[in-house]
Amino acid sequence: MTPKRPTSSAAPTVDTVARAAGVSIASVSRVLNGLPASDEVADRVHAAVAEVGYQPNAAARSLKSRRTHQIAFAMENIANPVYVAMVHAIQEVAKERGYQLLLHSTDADADDELALLNGLGRRYVDGLIISPIRMSPAHVEALRTAAAPVVVIGATPDDLAVDTVRVDSRAGAARAVEHLVDTGRRRIAFVNGPVDTTPGSIRRAGYEDGLAARGIALDEELLETADFRLAGGAEAARRILERTRPDAIFCANDLMALGVLNVLREAGLRVPEDVAVVGMDDIDLATIAWPQLSSVSLGSDERGRRAAELLFERLEQPDREPRRELVETSLVVRGSSAAREVAS
Amino acid sequence: MTPKRPTSSAAPTVDTVARAAGVSIASVSRVLNGLPASDEVADRVHAAVAEVGYQPNAAARSLKSRRTHQIAFAMENIANPVYVAMVHAIQEVAKERGYQLLLHSTDADADDELALLNGLGRRYVDGLIISPIRMSPAHVEALRTAAAPVVVIGATPDDLAVDTVRVDSRAGAARAVEHLVDTGRRRIAFVNGPVDTTPGSIRRAGYEDGLAARGIALDEELLETADFRLAGGAEAARRILERTRPDAIFCANDLMALGVLNVLREAGLRVPEDVAVVGMDDIDLATIAWPQLSSVSLGSDERGRRAAELLFERLEQPDREPRRELVETSLVVRGSSAAREVAS
C-alpha cells in the first residue's frame, strides 16, 4: 500500500502535491497547466503546491515536452564589446519569451565551434546562435546537418540553407576610407584583423574598394594585421610608424583603433590633425577615448536582436524558408577624424 | 513483437543503437559510460553509435542523474565590464569541469533576483553564482532556503551560512582617497553610485574613512551620486562643477570615472594638474582613456574565478562548512592621478 516513501526532505514532486491535496497526479498536472478542472480540485492543488513548496522539475519537463526553453550563443570571446552588445540584445529577446541564455566563449577554436554545432543532438538547448569568425568546409557541413535550429551571425555560403544575419562591412569599410579621403587624407594605413578570418578578408576588400573609389593606389607599406584586440592594435600602429608616416589609420575594429590612438599619442602625433583614426563596430566606449573615436557602426545590438528573433521564429515554424537578413551600417564621425581646419 | 517503431528520422536513442548493434540497451549504456563490457560488444556499440549518429539526450540524463552540468551567473547588467570579467573567469572554470554557463541579466530588479533564487527548485542548473547590488531581508531569506547551492559575490550578513567572495572595497576606497591626499589634493569630490545599494553604501564609508585618516572634514558640497554608468558619471561631474571646484574626483567605479574625465576635458580642466581622478574596478579599458585612469582594482576576474571554484567545491561536498573568501584590492596609479610636479 506504500510502494513509495518520499521522505519529507526530498524535493516535492507532483506525487507529493497529489498526496497532500488528496487528488491524482494527473489532476495536479492539469491544474498546473491550466487544463479543465473543477474549482474544488484546483484550489486544493494550489494550496498543496504552496504548502509543500512544489516546483516542476526542468529536466523531467524537458524530457517530456522536448523543449528546454534554453538557447545558446556562441562567440569568440565575451571580452569583446561587440559580443557583449549581442549578448545583451539576445538576452533581452530571450527573456521576453521565457527562454534562458547559455553562453559559449570559444576563443575562435574551430574544434570547439564544431563540437558545439555537432553536439546539438544532445538537445541541451532548443537552438543556437553562432558568430564564427572563420567558416571552414567543416563548419558548413556542421551547419547543414545541425540537429537543432541555428542562426549564424556573419557570412555563409549562398547555397547553405541557414538563417543568417549579416552586415555589409565591406561597404562600411569602403565608406570609412572614402570619408578619410574626402577630408583630405591620402596615406591611409589599414590595421586589419587576421586575414584568414571572414571579417578580416571582407574588411580588407572594403578598404581596397574605398581606395579604388577615390583613385588611390594601394600601398603595401601601409598595411598591418593584428588580432582584433587592444594591445594588438597598438603594436600594429608601432610597426607602421617605424617604417612610414600615414595621415590616417583605418582599423578593422574599435578595440584596435583605441590601441592605435594610444600609440599615436605616445608618439607625439596629434589626432586628427596629424593622423586621423577611424574604427569599426561603434562600441559604446568609442566615446571615452580622446579624441572620441569615429567608427563604422555595424549594428551589433541589432544583429543580436534580429538573430534571436530569427531563431524564435524558426522554433515556431521549423519548415520555414531560411532568411538572410542584412543590417545597415552607418559611419559615425567624431573627433578622431574631424575634417581638417586647413588643408595641409 | 514490435511495440516500438522509431522512424528512422527520429533522434536516435539508446534503443536505436542497441538495435543496430544487436545488443541490449543496458550494454549500450555500459559501454558509453565506461563500465565493464567485452571488447566484442564495445566495438559493436561504438560502431552503431557512429552509424546512427547517436548522442545522449541531456534532459533524460539530467533527470536520471540529477545533474544538469549547468551553472548560472546572475548579475545586474552584462554591459558593465566588471561583470564581463566575472563571466569570463567563471566560464573558464566551468569549461574546465565540463559545465555550461547560463546568464541572467537582472537589471538590478530585486523581484527578478528573488525569482531566480526561489526558482532553483526547478533544478534547471546545479548551482548559482549571484552578485546582487542590494541585499534585502527577502534576499537573505531566499538565500537561506535556496534549493541549490548558491555562491554570493558581495557582502552578506555574517550569520548567513552561504559561500561568499568579497572584496574589501571600503578599504580600497579609503586607500584611493589617501593617495589623492598624499599627492597634494584636499578638495576631493566623490561620485558615488546609488546609496541604497551595497556597493554604494560601502564605498561611501570608505571615502569617509580615507578623509578621516588624513584629517580632512567631509564637505557635503563635494558629494554626488549617479548610477554606476558612463553617462551618469558625466552628469554628476557637471553638477559638481556647477557649484564648486574640487582638485580631485574619486569615483565609485571606473565607468563613471571615464564619464567624469570627458566632462573635465570639456570644461577645459587639465587632468591630473587641475583635477585628479581615480576610479574603482580597474577595468581593462581604464588604459584607453587619456590620461590613463588610476583605479582601485577589485579583482573582478579573481572574484569570478574564486566564486566558481567555491561553487564546484560545494557541488562535490554539499555539507561542507560555508566559506567566506576575501579578494585583495590594489591601487593602480596611472596618469589621471599622477603626483603633482609642483606643490600647489
Next chain:
DNA sequence: TTGTAGGCGTTATCAG
C-alpha cells in the same frame, strides 16, 4: 559479461 525491468518527474491518453 549480458539482459530485463523499474524508476527519475512530467505530460497526455484513455477509460470511467
Next chain:
DNA sequence: CTGATAACGCCTACAA
C-alpha cells in the same frame, strides 16, 4: 471532470 497508466530517454540494480 477525474484517475490510472503509459511514455519521454537514460541509468542501474538485479537476475541470468
